[in-house]
Amino acid sequence: MSDSRLPSSFMAPGTSSFADFLGIEAPDLLPSRRAVPTGNAGDLAPHGTTIVAATFDGGVVMAGDRRATMGNIIAQRDIQKVFPADEFSVVGIAGTAGLAVEMVRLFQTELEHYEKIEGTTLSMDGKANRLAALIRANLGLAMQGLAVVPLFAGYDNAAGQGRIFSYDVTGGRYEETAFHSVGSGSLFARGSLKKLYRDDFSADEAVMAVVQALYDAADDDSATGGPDLTRRIFPVVHLITPDGGHRMPDDEVSAIADRMIASRMQRPDGPAAPLT
């Protein structure tokens, strides 16, 4: 190589977006630029399943089960599907696991890249819109069965509350109030949260509600994994408050899960909601 200096595209001013830069400099690294032969590729790779999120007074919590499936096979029983996107936001993924994990890495880099170049963080809506753009770019692959559907949540310092965004495969972005769920078990999880959710939740109560919802999803959806008591594998729970976000330590989650299971021993369908 005669010219070993940094390529001029690195020095070019303009974009603060890592994905845009990658599109110019190394498009083969973008998950959405891959050509896949026509046909349904959906059965080739593992799928991630259920993610739930709920807001509470002073933050938001997101939790995901640990199962990845390939048809009738359990591909992995301790997969992680909820990731921190940056200090104040978290993203959970359902759909083709390989693509989804790659997309999360791209999204994490995108947010950090913007922060470093501009010296300030993106707004909550700005982050949600960037994720929508990444999902939209994946539409071609989604039509061949490799869909990725994320759930995005975070604490909005400007609005002073936790917020949740859901997406469809075309990049549609929808803000949800209170709680939401995506993935194969999402119908059951959402029904469960509908009955369990209260506006005045504390952080601990919100965590208990999402863990209950995941149990209800696993109860009725074969692709969602329930708590694995023998291997001590429990959901991944991320809590985000005005002080930042963190993954709840495994021993705390397992204590909550043990309490839930103890009460389900009495009433397998979970807590009963009042009729009126």
Add this chain to the structure above:
Amino acid sequence: MSMPFYVSPEQMMKDRADFARKGIARGRSVVALQYADGILFVSENPSKALHKVSEIYDRIAFAAVGRYNEFENLRIAGVRLADMRGYAYDRRDVTGRGLANAYAQTLGTIFSSGGEKPYEVEIFVAEIGDVADDDQLYRLTYDGQVADEHGFAVMGGAADVVAGHLREHYVAGSSLEDVLRVAVSALGHSETDDRVIPVGDLEVAALDRTRTQPRKFLRLRETRLAEILGTRGAEEAGDPAPEDAIAGSGPHHSGEDDPADPTDQVSGAVAPLEDPVTGEPTAQAPVAPPADPPTEQAQPPADPDVPPTTPPATPPADSGPARP
């Protein structure tokens, strides 16, 4: 066929080095110091938005002096390089050495290529390891040379004076608070007197390995600095440097017109062709003046809130021609 003038390579390189050195010497100094838990950067920089010290990656930071647009270009290139490598491989695979090499190649190529002016910048690339012995601090100069620094390093305008003060007072392995105090007093030190730099004019950042997050870079804000530095006597802001933007004034130039110095920023008696503010030809312009003096139609549309003013026939006395 005309032959180009012959300029010996030695002379050409010397001219280019002089040019770059003069540009760098105009700015204020930046100090980088190793302390027990990482590397600290201190500089006097009244601007809150135009940083001289920035984060590149988890354990890597960047500091620069000289021309803002040039080192900002390099900083952005560094962030892109680091993020791309971290994305394509893994976060642990982004190293300060790799980044310093890329910068060195870039600066060296620009310096020795005839077609471009050399960059008027000097850069620190720092990376912290798990223990103090693994910390690395590279200094890169305008011509692409890389030096591996230990303990402390200074670059910018009064580097020699500041380094002299540090050599006497710096103690290896001391705490963040101690090295900060030493660095601030060194930056305020000059051959004639010692000055107390106002807390608000300090830009301080550190790579701190005790942080629990993977990203070890943090800025020390004004309140924290005031807490650490305590009372130090009457604060005295530095003289405006050519790099500072003075509120309400145009570009600030210092120094005098020296026809022998190609890098000075002041032009003498030769009036610019155009008024830098209005774009109108100036009265002394050595071109044919328009048939009519500047007319209404040449003016921008009148703002109803502002009484119309006629553009000054000559540029303000203190502003030279606008540099591109």
